[in-house]
Amino acid sequence: MGGEFTGPFVEMLLFIFMIGMALYIARMRSLFTAAMLFGIFSLLSAGMLTLMDAVDVAFTEAAVGAGISTVLFLGALGLTTSEEAPDSKHGWTALLIVTATGLLLAYAALDMPAYGDPNAPIQLHVAPHYLKDSEQEVGIPNVVTSVLASYRGYDTFGETTVVLTAAVGAILLLGGGVGRVGAGKGRDDEGGRRMSDTPIKMRVRETVILRVVGKALVPFILLFALYVQFHGDYGPGGGFQAGVIFAAGLILHALIFGLDALRRAIPQVVVEIGIAAGALIYGGVGVASMVLGGEFLHYGVFDRHNPAHGQHLGILLVEFGVGITVTFVMVAIFYAFAGRSRQ
Amino acid sequence: MTSLANQILSHWNYLAVITLMMIGLYIAISRGNLVKKVMGMSVFQTSVILLYVSMAKVTGGTAPILIEGRDDIIYSNPLPHVLMLTAIVVGVATTALGLALIVRINEAYGTVEEDEIVAMDRAEDERDLRSEDAS
CATH class of the missing domain: 1.10.287 (Helix Hairpins)
Structure with a gap:
């Protein structure tokens, strides 16, 4: 060979x-x-x-x-x-x-x-256009981000909605947990065992090393998620990744300090509003571009003198919307599972 | 014979992905436990993601993040990356939905084994039929 x-x-x-x-x-x-x-x-x-x-x-x-x-x-x-x-x-x-x-x-x-054939049909279709012209048309170096949020913005809007729908389904199936009249609280009184209260978990929470390291790690994970969110135009990253990392940091906090600690910081209502708010920001950017005279999700109209700047602004905003929705969807799903009592 | 061997080597990615895919399919159809089925489907999903991304790879290429002022760099195809990136997040959301359904099934039947659930449903159907006959 x-x-x-x-x-x-x-x-x-x-x-x-x-x-x-x-x-x-x-x-x-x-x-x-x-x-x-x-x-x-x-x-x-x-x-x-x-x-x-x-x-x-x-x-x-x-x-x-x-x-x-x-x-x-x-x-x-x-x-x-x-x-x-x-x-x-x-x-x-x-x-x-x-x-x-x-x-x-x-x-x-x-x-x-x-494998790796540069002349395969997949490499000769739209990919050369994205790689050659996106710098001019969209003006950001990460081609994945410009395709995701600009060229195929409709797709990504659809995916965001799918994620939102899945979270709504999970909440409907398992219940939103505490914060609602008679939902979670009543179940606790019946002596049902919640996932977060199993004996193993209790022992985990008493481990000093986990508590100290976890407390130190969580803020940095959240900070890193913000970096991934706002640096997604220049390097690997973007709304989907940042949302998932942010949620992972919050879930880590809940695993170490208990579900109720996280619930106090981020109540169910905030989570439910957040899920919808992210998708609304995304759709709102699309509507705003229509109001300004362009097509749906055509960000170029945000800056008439320099369409690339408008594109950049649009991408930043929709990625922010995606990040918010994904974060809260993951937290909502975690709440639904962790808050459910075992029958 | 050597041409076949060469072809297998140059198409190794497809063959490896298909192997993974089939293991996922096997878990999904042979196991009666519903949680295990979902795991099998997740393995299947990961292999589909790898299939798409492996098609995007260009020999000697690098990640599609443009470096200014350089025309000599080969980049891999960004389009499958975009599609698979969103597919992963949608995948975890749908997996969560599936697991939520399983939790509810467990609450209704007291088990997550397919055989037992089917047996319970059959028994109930027969009981219904018999009560209809009686009346």
């Missing part, structure tokens, strides 16, 4: 680790172990994404996969069961179906362009 394949070797090794992790997840009967392995799996995939030049995606995956998903899975396990029932009978049929599907997909995949 010679020097030809020196590049992908690290990627291949990471992939082998990931496959190993996935097999372990499949085998583990203890769901708690599987949830922790899933966190490792996500962190490995974040490494993989970095190697494939997708730094923005890696950022998101590291915060979401290794942070928030793991907390969500643990929350769900706390409310259901942490042990899987012995093997079901479908094992062999499933294996057969999966092998057949896999072989078919592999056969089809060999007709795809080779």
Whole structure:
């Protein structure tokens, strides 16, 4: 092979680790172990994404996969069961179906362009336009941010709405928790066990090292999230990443100091308003650009003399909206799971 | 034979992603535990994300953050990055929704094992039929 394949070797090794992790997840009967392995799996995939030049995606995956998903899975396990029932009978049929599907997909995949091929169709479509002209048209160096917030602003608005809808669904299914008449408070009195009050959690909260380190870490995590939010035009980052990191910092605080401590700082009402406010800011920027005579989400009209400045302002505002919605959506989902009592 | 080997090596990313995808699918369809199913679907989702991002990679390329005054740098394709970035956040939100449904199922049935839930539903249906016959 010679020097030809020196590049992908690290990627291949990471992939082998990931496959190993996935097999372990499949085998583990203890769901708690599987949830922790899933966190490792996500962190490995974040490494993989970095190697494939997708730094923005890696950022998101590291915060979401290794942070928030793991907390969500643990929350769900706390409310259901942490042990899987012995093997079901479908094992062999499933294996057969999966092998057949896999072989078919592999056969089809060999007709795809080779890995890293600069002349693959995907590289010749709109990508050259984004890479060549976005500096002129939008005026910010991070092409991912300019595509996300400007060229494909409609998409991102849609995704923000989907995230909002999911949070509304979770709140409707599990209840918003305390702060509402007769919702959370009454449940506590019935002697229901809340996830945040399990004996293990109590012991965690009494650990001095965790409390001290956590207290010192949380402000820096929040500060870092703000940096990621407002530096997203120049480096990797943006509203989605910042929102997830901000929420991860808040959730860490709740895990160490208790749910009620976070609830006192950020009441349910604030969270619910925040979810909608972010999406409203995004939509409002779109409407404002229409009022000024442009199309929906066409930021160029914000500065008639220099459209690139208008673009920059528009991107900053919609990213801010995305950041607010994502932060509060994650916190709302955490509240819904953590505030639910076990029956 | 060597041409096939070469082709497998140059398409390693697709094959690795498909392997991961199939493990995720296997977990989702073979396991009766609903939480485990969601984990399988999350593994599947991660592999789809890797599939898209691996297609965006250009050999010798770097992250698509422009450096002023340099024309000689090759950048990877930013478009799949944008699509997958939002997909991850939407994915965690929908996973949360799925887990919330599972929590409610657990509260209604007292179990999250598919077999037991189906058995309970069947028993209830039969009871309904019998009471209809009786009346």
